[in-house]
Amino acid sequence: MRRTGKRKAAVLLLLSIVLLISGCFGNKPVPDELSGEGNGKLKVYYPYVEDFHIKYGQLFNSQYPDIEIEVIQSWDEGEGEPNELSPLEKLQRMIERQKPDVLVLNLDEYDQLSSMGKLYDLESAFKQEQFDLDGYAPGLIDMLRERGNGSLFGLAPTLRASFLYYNADMFKDMHIDPPVDKMPWKELFELAARFHNGRTDEDTSYGLMDNEASDVLRGVAAAMNLQLFDAEGKQVMLQSEGWKQAFQLTADAIRNKAVSVRPPQQDGEPGSRYILAMNKFVNGELPMIINDSSFAAHIGGSSKMNWGMVTAPIDPARVDESASTYATQIFAIAADSTNKRDAWELVKFMNGAAMAKVISRNGRSELPARTGYIPRGLERGAESIYMLKPAKHRANEPWKKNIPESFYEAYSSLVNEALQSVTDNEQSVDEALAELQQKAQVELELARRNR
Numbered sequence: 001m002r003r004t005g006k007r008k009a010a011v012l013l014l015l016s017i018v019l020l021i022s023g024c025f026g027n028k029p030v031p032d033e034l035s036g037e038g039n040g041k042l043k044v045y046y047p048y049v050e051d052f053h054i055k056y057g058q059l060f061n062s063q064y065p066d067i068e069i070e071v072i073q074s075w076d077e078g079e080g081e082p083n084e085l086s087p088l089e090k091l092q093r094m095i096e097r098q099k100p101d102v103l104v105l106n107l108d109e110y111d112q113l114s115s116m117g118k119l120y121d122l123e124s125a126f127k128q129e130q131f132d133l134d135g136y137a138p139g140l141i142d143m144l145r146e147r148g149n150g151s152l153f154g155l156a157p158t159l160r161a162s163f164l165y166y167n168a169d170m171f172k173d174m175h176i177d178p179p180v181d182k183m184p185w186k187e188l189f190e191l192a193a194r195f196h197n198g199r200t201d202e203d204t205s206y207g208l209m210d211n212e213a214s215d216v217l218r219g220v221a222a223a224m225n226l227q228l229f230d231a232e233g234k235q236v237m238l239q240s241e242g243w244k245q246a247f248q249l250t251a252d253a254i255r256n257k258a259v260s261v262r263p264p265q266q267d268g269e270p271g272s273r274y275i276l277a278m279n280k281f282v283n284g285e286l287p288m289i290i291n292d293s294s295f296a297a298h299i300g301g302s303s304k305m306n307w308g309m310v311t312a313p314i315d316p317a318r319v320d321e322s323a324s325t326y327a328t329q330i331f332a333i334a335a336d337s338t339n340k341r342d343a344w345e346l347v348k349f350m351n352g353a354a355m356a357k358v359i360s361r362n363g364r365s366e367l368p369a370r371t372g373y374i375p376r377g378l379e380r381g382a383e384s385i386y387m388l389k390p391a392k393h394r395a396n397e398p399w400k401k402n403i404p405e406s407f408y409e410a411y412s413s414l415v416n417e418a419l420q421s422v423t424d425n426e427q428s429v430d431e432a433l434a435e436l437q438q439k440a441q442v443e444l445e446l447a448r449r450n451r
Contacts, residue, residue, distance in 0.1 A: 139389025
């Protein structure tokens with residue numbers, strides 16, 4: 001009897017050890033919301049129904065034929081929406097009415113909904129299924145967690161980024177060293193000005209071209225993370241040291257013929273001058289141009305030039321970040337979804353390796369967020385593509401809802417006039433900014449009254 005008791009005790013002890021080891025090293029339980037089977041139906045919020053099916057839906061259905069997807073938009077086209085509602089307010093109303101399971105969001109929407117508790121925390125799902133987060137572009141996951149106040153509420157399968165393309169043959173012919181990664185705007189403008197070199201003939205060349213002076217300033221200001229409004233969006237804030245530097249840098253670039261822009265008094269279709277710039281670059285008549293990843297395919301199919309690409313210009317204070325690198329679409333699960341199991345399958349599939357491979361081959365403006373899938377035609381810029389991290393500053397600020405879209409067109413015209421007055425030495429930068437702030441404030445108040 002004693003031996004039997006000892007034997008039972010030994011068996012129980014061994015079983016306890018096995019259970020303890022299993023508890024330490026085994027998988028944690030699947031969250032209740034993701035356990036079991038889904039109901040086979042998903043409601044997905046996406047702004048454009050047909051676009052979703054073409055880009056994502058058909059591929060998902062080929063792998064998950066038993067899951068039916070209904071794509072919904074942020075408004076009911078039959079009923080319409082009050083004009084006074086902001087895009088985010090319309091989105092919130094849609095969530096209340098339609099109860100989507102999966103939401104495909106931009107950064108502003110992701111910020112807003114995660115802060116309101118409307119999105120499901122995916123951290124436990126990543127750990128349970130050992131989902132690979134290490135293969136993502138540097139800084140992307142950190143940025144999404146930061147915007148989620150430390151939690152990850154969504155994943156982005158794509159990034160959009162701008163790059164500086166250059167004609168290597170033109171640089172060689174002019175005996176000028178080509179651009180390099182992580183150039184500040186000041187250095188880029190100095191490089192671009194060398195192609196003009198004081199020439200006054202009609203065939204004067206420029207290193208860069210853009211639509212208007214305001215477009216140049218916008219790029220410089222974005223890199224420096226300059227804020228145009230106060231926290232509530234009620235006051236235009238231009239008289240700061242940062243804006244002064246950006247304004248001076250832009251005016252000098254135009255005055256020194258580093259960049260060609262359309263004069264304020266000259267009419268033109270929006271974007272037409274930039275289209276001209278793209279054509280000039282492809283034809284070997286422009287040394288440099290800033291564009292997204294899809295431009296590489298355009299060059300490759302239209303030209304035999306010897307071209308290269310480096311990162312877009314950066315702010316010297318943040319050499320590893322870029323305001324022009326950002327997540328375009330973030331897949332998230334609604335916190336109150338009744339079918340989180342199937343919703344997770346969709347989010348997981350859209351952010352997996354197979355989808356990254358597809359994205360790398362479609363020639364669109366987006367890059368795969370996973371770094372192991374360099375799009376065709378971009379191999380020569382492989383080292384630059386994921387070099388810069390998305391800027392970490394929050395995109396969703398309270399002021400945005402107080403700025404009517406109509407303000408920006410009027411503001412751009414005012415900026416063009418102000419920069420022209422500085423380049424023509426009619427005003428100092430301080431004088432131009434002071435006057436611009438006053439005029440812009442008037443336009444802002446007028447736009448808000450007429451909204």
